[in-house]
Amino acid sequence: INKIILDTDPGIDDAMAILFAEAHSAIELKAITTVYGNATIENGTNNALFLKKKYNFKADVAQGASQPLVRDPVGATVVVHGETGFGDVHAPQITDLKADPRPAFQYIIDAVKAEPGEITLVAVGPLTNLALALESAPEIAGLVKEVVVMGGAFGMNGHRGNVTPFAEANIHDDPHAADIVFTASWPVVVIGLDVTEESFFSKDYLDLLRDDAGEVGQFIWDISRYYLDFYSKKVGLEGCHVHDPSAIAYVIDPTLFTLREGPIRVVTDGPAEGLTIQKFDGRKHLHDDWESKRAQQVGVAVRDEALLKLYRDTI
Numbered sequence: 624i625n626k627i628i629l630d631t632d633p634g635i636d637d638a639m640a641i642l643f644a645e646a647h648s649a650i651e652l653k654a655i656t657t658v659y660g661n662a663t664i665e666n667g668t669n670n671a672l673f674l675k676k677k678y679n680f681k682a683d684v685a686q687g688a689s690q691p692l693v694r695d696p697v698g699a700t701v702v703v704h705g706e707t708g709f710g711d712v713h714a715p716q717i718t719d720l721k722a723d724p725r726p727a728f729q730y731i732i733d734a735v736k737a738e739p740g741e742i743t744l745v746a747v748g749p750l751t752n753l754a755l756a757l758e759s760a761p762e763i764a765g766l767v768k769e770v771v772v773m774g775g776a777f778g779m780n781g782h783r784g785n786v787t788p789f790a791e792a793n794i795h796d797d798p799h800a801a802d803i804v805f806t807a808s809w810p811v812v813v814i815g816l817d818v819t820e821e822s823f824f825s826k827d828y829l830d831l832l833r834d835d836a837g838e839v840g841q842f843i844w845d846i847s848r849y850y851l852d853f854y855s856k857k858v859g860l861e862g863c864h865v866h867d868p869s870a871i872a873y874v875i876d877p878t879l880f881t882l883r884e885g886p887i888r889v890v891t892d893g894p895a896e897g898l899t900i901q902k903f904d905g906r907k908h909l910h911d912d913w914e915s916k917r918a919q920q921v922g923v924a925v926r927d928e929a930l931l932k933l934y935r936d937t938i
């Protein structure tokens with residue numbers, strides 16, 4: 624069983640990922656740690672507490688960062704995820720459940736130290752909380768089992784960016800944090816647009832979930848109306864890419880993905896701010912500080928039909 628802490632900015636596809644993690648028997652969802660991104664930190668945390676209450680999760684909720692480390696905040700992605708993060712579904716203010724008193728980064732440090740070698744961190748929002756945890760307790764890099772990140776784009780099949788021509792949203796929101804997380808000595812697997820945009824929840828697929836997957840299927844359908852409207856109007860597709868659930872799919876069944884090894888860096892400013900790059904050839908260069916960075920894994924292909932089946936069977 625994989626014990627995970629899911630660091631997330633809930634978020635429509637974040638909710639799809641949270642419900643997936645909670646439903647699958649190969650995962651023990653220990654905690655949901657929140658970060659700004661798709662919604663404000665207050666709305667994102669309330670959405671997490673709303674899900675915990677609605678579905679009776681054992682997982683703790685801990686609230687994290689409200690803004691990036693260095694860059695100016697980009698602001699909540701209202702056009703994609705709606706005013707409060709779950710599209711047209713506005714969670715009531717949750718008052719009878721409370722978030723853990725610790726900030727997310729401290730929660731992560733304490734949880735990792737309590738179970739050395741056991742915890743997988745799955746991050747599907749901006750990487751601010753993970754970077755703060757590393758800065759405050761660098762030794763956790765040696766104590767985490769694995770870090771699985773949904774973010775970035777590495778140019779496979781032309782995938783480069785979604786919020787700018789060269790940046791994916793989670794990395795663009797906090798490129799400095801992403802560079803810290805990718806160059807740390809812990810093992811990182813990055814599931815970026817190269818693979819998440821190869822899997823597609825069509826309108827029909829979501830209709831079938833609504834019909835066959837009970838209340839959870841109905842909830843996923845309800846929150847995804849706003850998302851599908853965005854995709855239809857702005858992206859020109861009738862359905863949505865499978866971003867955050869792909870990171871959970873990797874934890875459940877890594878064989879769904881083909882990985883490529885090499886150190887990863889992030890461009891932190893200028894016109895390509897948020898661009899993710901991986902050095903995967905063995906070439907020697909005169910000026911090369913890449914050699915000192917840990918080789919990480921980047922997803923370059925996915926068996927998308929099998930992933931869609933896994934999601935559907937689980938939900």
Ligand code: BDR
Nearest residue numbers: 634636637747792793866
């Ligand atoms: C990522 O950005 C967010 O909008 C989604 O939740 C996902 O984590 C995709 O670029």
Ligand code: CA
Nearest residue numbers: 634637747748
């Ligand atoms: Ca997300």
